[in-house]
Amino acid sequence: MATPLTCCAFVRVVREKPDSKEFESFVRERSAALLRTAYLLVGDRGHAEDLLQTALLRTSRRWRTARAAPEAYTRQVLVNLSRDRWRGLLRRPREAALLPGALARRTVDGPAERVSQRRMLVEALALLPSAQRQVIVLRFVDDLPVAKTAELLGISEGTVKSYTSRALATLRRALGPQDLSNDDATTEVSHAH
Amino acid sequence: MLTDENYGRQIGALLRAEVASLEGPPDLFGRLRRAQARRTMARRAGLAALPAAAIAASVAVTGGGSAPAHGSRPPVASASRTRGPVLRLADYQIEMPAGFTVTRIGNGVQARGPGGSFIVLFVVSEHTAGPPAARQLARLRASGDPAARLTPVTVDGLPGTLLESDGRGGMLWVRVPSRGATTYLVAKAAGRPAIAALPSFASQVRIEELPVVRLSCQVNCG
Numbered sequence: 001m002a003t004p005l006t007c008c009a010f011v012r013v014v015r016e017k018p019d020s021k022e023f024e025s026f027v028r029e030r031s032a033a034l035l036r037t038a039y040l041l042v043g044d045r046g047h048a049e050d051l052l053q054t055a056l057l058r059t060s061r062r063w064r065t066a067r068a069a070p071e072a073y074t075r076q077v078l079v080n081l082s083r084d085r086w087r088g089l090l091r092r093p094r095e096a097a098l099l100p101g102a103l104a105r106r107t108v109d110g111p112a113e114r115v116s117q118r119r120m121l122v123e124a125l126a127l128l129p130s131a132q133r134q135v136i137v138l139r140f141v142d143d144l145p146v147a148k149t150a151e152l153l154g155i156s157e158g159t160v161k162s163y164t165s166r167a168l169a170t171l172r173r174a175l176g177p178q179d180l181s182n183d184d185a186t187t188e189v190s191h192a193h
Numbered sequence: 194m195l196t197d198e199n200y201g202r203q204i205g206a207l208l209r210a211e212v213a214s215l216e217g218p219p220d221l222f223g224r225l226r227r228a229q230a231r232r233t234m235a236r237r238a239g240l241a242a243l244p245a246a247a248i249a250a251s252v253a254v255t256g257g258g259s260a261p262a263h264g265s266r267p268p269v270a271s272a273s274r275t276r277g278p279v280l281r282l283a284d285y286q287i288e289m290p291a292g293f294t295v296t297r298i299g300n301g302v303q304a305r306g307p308g309g310s311f312i313v314l315f316v317v318s319e320h321t322a323g324p325p326a327a328r329q330l331a332r333l334r335a336s337g338d339p340a341a342r343l344t345p346v347t348v349d350g351l352p353g354t355l356l357e358s359d360g361r362g363g364m365l366w367v368r369v370p371s372r373g374a375t376t377y378l379v380a381k382a383a384g385r386p387a388i389a390a391l392p393s394f395a396s397q398v399r400i401e402e403l404p405v406v407r408l409s410c411q412v413n414c415g
Contacts, residue, residue, distance in 0.1 A: 027217075031218075035216075039215055040208060052217070056221070057228060117207065119211070121208060122211055139201060140201045140205030164197060165197055168197050168200055171204060
């Protein structure tokens with residue numbers, strides 16, 4: 001017998017409403033930063049927005065729990081959602097890989113070189129295994145310490161360090177032996193060579 | 194050579210610079226509030242819709258569609274190899290599998306076939322009103338619902354995802370990049386034959402010919 005698909009299986013009960021003003025202020029102040037994290041985690045603007053909205057909805061539903069540290073709570077949800085997304089993608093047909101040598105392209109113009117370098121970095125980041133990418137984003141973009149990153153990802157600190165080392169080695173290979181610090185965005189970083 | 198820590202900081206600074214121009218979607222809070230409201234409404238409507246859905250299912254089996262030969266249920270996939278009725282919908286023409294009766298429903302096309310099977314097709318986009326499909330799919334993927342199973346399929350050369358739930362209902366989501374990053378072809382099916390044939394059926398569909406419509410809130414409301 002045919003049975004139409006109903007929404008009931010997928011609908012969860014909304015248990016609590018957030019303090020509207022407090023939540024609104026949180027969304028207004030932190031959504032851009034969280035969107036940037038989501039974008040770097042999934043590498044797609046549309047999916048990043050979807051992830052952010054889902055994460056914020058979950059945060060709003062658990063506001064009593066999340067209100068003490070809403071950004072940390074939302075970031076945790078974002079990481080979980082991005083992990084689920086990558087797991088889902090593994091079950092789908094593989095998408096076409098980058099053209100060989102695409103990462104090796106160089107420009108000679110200075111400002112264009114900066115832009116190209118950042119673009120290449122984002123592309124190289126997207127090619128990292130998801131766990132390594134998460135570690136790089138949380139450690140160096142969100143500036144979380146090793147212990148916090150490990151807690152967020154549910155792995156040991158040793159694994160975080162190992163992933164960091166492997167990911168940075170891959171990025172070094174992808175970007176080549178060029179100076180990353182000669183950029184407005186990196187002036188705070190001291191030259192070590 | 195830079196230490197890992199310093200190199201990582203430089204990487205972080207470059208990445209921050211690359212995404213610095215990304216701003217949150219406009220009126221995000223309003224969108225969240227509306228999504229929350231839709232969710233609440235869906236929960237209420239879902240409970241009320243259960244008896245109606247049961248009636249619709251019984252009509253489909255006893256009165257709807259033509260009786261299959263020898264009481265068997267011919268597979269939709271084989272029927273779809275021959276020409277079926279052509280539906281004109283606004284500026285679009287949609288060719289459906291033979292043996293299916295095609296009707297236009299509020300926001301898409303319904304093909305009712307033998308054995309009570311039916312498939313509903315529509316295209317949804319984030320740019321149309323209603324719950325964005327991508328968010329729904331993300332939520333389903335994230336829900337961890339043990340009853341939900343995801344199967345990769347190909348529709349019109351595009352990778353898609355067949356979502357099954359409980360073996361009773363099936364949904365097919367296919368991203369349509371030509372229509373924008375967050376536009377999906379959605380097909381929902383009821384009845385095991387229709388679910389089993391959904392990938393074959395959808396492979397007959399030319400996605401460009403389907404108009405973008407609002408996502409119905411009767412399926413899986415946000």
